[in-house]
Amino acid sequence: MVTEPFIHLANVRKAYRKGEEEFLAISDVTFDVMPGEMVSLVGPSGCGKTTLLKILAGLHAADSGEVRVGSAAHSFDPARDIGMVFQQPLLLKWRRILENVLLPAEILGLPMAESRDRALELLALVGLSGFEDKRPYELSGGMQQRAAIARALIHNPKLILMDEPFGALDALTRENMNLELLRIWRESHKTIVFVTHSIAEAVFLSTRVVVLTAGPARMADSIPIDLPLPRRLDVKTTEVFGTYTRRIYQLLGMG
Amino acid sequence: MNKRFEKSQKYAIAVLAHVALLLVWYLFVVIGKVPHFIMPSPVATFETIFTPTYGWVNNILVTATEIFGGYFLAVIVGVGLALVFSWSNALETVLMPLLVSLNMIPKVALGPLIIVWFSYGILTNSIIAFSIAFFPIILTTARGLREVEPDLLDLVRTLKGSRWQIFTKIQLPGALPYIFAGMKVASILAVAGAIVGEFLGSSKGLGYVMLQVQVNLDTAGMFMSVIFVTLIGVALYGMVVGLERLFVPRDARVQ
Numbered sequence: 424m425v426t427e428p429f430i431h432l433a434n435v436r437k438a439y440r441k442g443e444e445e446f447l448a449i450s451d452v453t454f455d456v457m458p459g460e461m462v463s464l465v466g467p468s469g470c471g472k473t474t475l476l477k478i479l480a481g482l483h484a485a486d487s488g489e490v491r492v493g494s495a496a497h498s499f500d501p502a503r504d505i506g507m508v509f510q511q512p513l514l515l516k517w518r519r520i521l522e523n524v525l526l527p528a529e530i531l532g533l534p535m536a537e538s539r540d541r542a543l544e545l546l547a548l549v550g551l552s553g554f555e556d557k558r559p560y561e562l563s564g565g566m567q568q569r570a571a572i573a574r575a576l577i578h579n580p581k582l583i584l585m586d587e588p589f590g591a592l593d594a595l596t597r598e599n600m601n602l603e604l605l606r607i608w609r610e611s612h613k614t615i616v617f618v619t620h621s622i623a624e625a626v627f628l629s630t631r632v633v634v635l636t637a638g639p640a641r642m643a644d645s646i647p648i649d650l651p652l653p654r655r656l657d658v659k660t661t662e663v664f665g666t667y668t669r670r671i672y673q674l675l676g677m678g
Numbered sequence: 679m680n681k682r683f684e685k686s687q688k689y690a691i692a693v694l695a696h697v698a699l700l701l702v703w704y705l706f707v708v709i710g711k712v713p714h715f716i717m718p719s720p721v722a723t724f725e726t727i728f729t730p731t732y733g734w735v736n737n738i739l740v741t742a743t744e745i746f747g748g749y750f751l752a753v754i755v756g757v758g759l760a761l762v763f764s765w766s767n768a769l770e771t772v773l774m775p776l777l778v779s780l781n782m783i784p785k786v787a788l789g790p791l792i793i794v795w796f797s798y799g800i801l802t803n804s805i806i807a808f809s810i811a812f813f814p815i816i817l818t819t820a821r822g823l824r825e826v827e828p829d830l831l832d833l834v835r836t837l838k839g840s841r842w843q844i845f846t847k848i849q850l851p852g853a854l855p856y857i858f859a860g861m862k863v864a865s866i867l868a869v870a871g872a873i874v875g876e877f878l879g880s881s882k883g884l885g886y887v888m889l890q891v892q893v894n895l896d897t898a899g900m901f902m903s904v905i906f907v908t909l910i911g912v913a914l915y916g917m918v919v920g921l922e923r924l925f926v927p928r929d930a931r932v933q
Contacts, residue, residue: 480836502838509829517851517927529847530839558927578837586829 427494428455435488447640448474454645461615463625466635472618506575508585512567514559521555524573545573565596583615626667634674643674718898726902740883742910744872748807756815764823781813789878803875810871811864822856858922869911
């Protein structure tokens with residue numbers, strides 16, 4: 424049986440107008456994402472990664488091309504099935520961690536008692552048990568980002584969109600969070616689209632890496648990553664890993 | 679040492695500092711043989727409390743009414759207008775520059791006019807206090823309402839949250855620290871405004887008392903008036919700080 428893709432993008436194009444001038448943000452974007460896949464969008468600044476993510480989030484509309492999220496087997500409700508994580512945790516300072524995680528549930532009007540139980544489970548999943556009554560400032564940057572991930576999962580969305588979620592963390596915390604994200608992904612069975620600047624991070628985390636280039640803004644390739652799961656950090660020293668990263672550097676004209 | 683001990687130690691030092699100031703004042707007057715009409719001793723000053731001719735209770739009530747009345751009006755109008763501005767860009771664009779110009783008018787210079795319009799009395803002095811106190815509140819509130827992370831708005835939009843939800847869950851609580859910062863500045867200005875009003879024209883209040891006793895070179899009465907005005911200001915400021923502690927977590931406060 425052939426599974427239908429959960430996300431289908433074909434020849435997606437988006438340009439921004441500023442006065443007379445037109446800036447091409449993305450073009451020629453064509454790739455599919457299977458349900459439960461973890462896909463990275465990688466490329467330099469200005470390659471349209473964030474634009475593409477916002478199109479998937481339904482915040483922007485594409486100028487042309489086909490964008491479809493959801494399939495017959497995996498329905499998709501744009502109001503309830505998107506969880507977002509940004510580079511900054513963006514926790515509300517005046518709320519405790521548990522209340523922060525509950526924000527999407529409040530907005531969607533989900534039953535609160537159940538949502539609280541779920542929030543506690545999710546805090547355990549992201550390794551923040553015992554921190555539910557803390558204020559954001561009492562947590563380190565990495566811990567705040569874990570809380571943000573729990574917040575993205577609270578309404579049990581089918582698609583998680585992450586925009587450079589570990590970009591503001593130090594290198595060691597970042598590697599740790601990569602491992603954590605792989606674990607959370609495997610335990611939650613979510614489809615994740617992940618934007619990053621880091622080629623190594625993209626290859627390490629993903630089942631597929633979509634390479635975007637800037638000037639001209641277009642998609643260079645969509646590469647399936649065939650590395651064994653679960654992954655450990657030492658996979659980064661293997662020959663295959665090196666082959667993947669070299670290929671992406673070449674696509675970006677840096678090889 | 680525990681925190682509570684440290685805190686009470688701080689209070690003790692603050693009280694001691696004030697007592698020390700009184701002592702220095704006393705010694706300066708006594709040892710320096712300063713004439714009574716230049717500077718009264720603390721004892722002579724506090725003795726005036728028991729002289730019924732000053733009518734302290736009545737005059738304190740009048741001045742306090744002017745200060746609190748003008749101040750609350752400033753808070754309501756300031757926060758209210760800032761809210762309206764945050765909902766209507768057009769109104770803000772038209773009215774804000776106007777308000778900035780109006781604020782440049784020295785309010786003391788408006789005093790005689792306000793007296794012509796409203797005659798002198800509690801209402802007039804409240805209006806003068808209001809006119810000085812209101813501007814910092816509208817400025818900081820407007821600023822606070824603008825300070826919303828665009829990514830956070832995107833997060834709410836992906837959940838199809840309403841503008842009202844954005845306002846109540848994110849914008850308003852986020853603006854509270856700014857509102858309180860403006861309210862603290864305004865509390866000091868409101869005190870000054872009411873006293874200036876009483877100087878310009880009044881038949882009651884602590885400012886009126888000061889003008890009356892000035893004729894007799896009764897500096898003790900003037901000192902006591904100043905002390906009472908200061909105490910009213912301290913009470914107002916303390917109230918605002920108390921409310922801030924109640925509603926804004928430590929980390930979110932604007933210093």
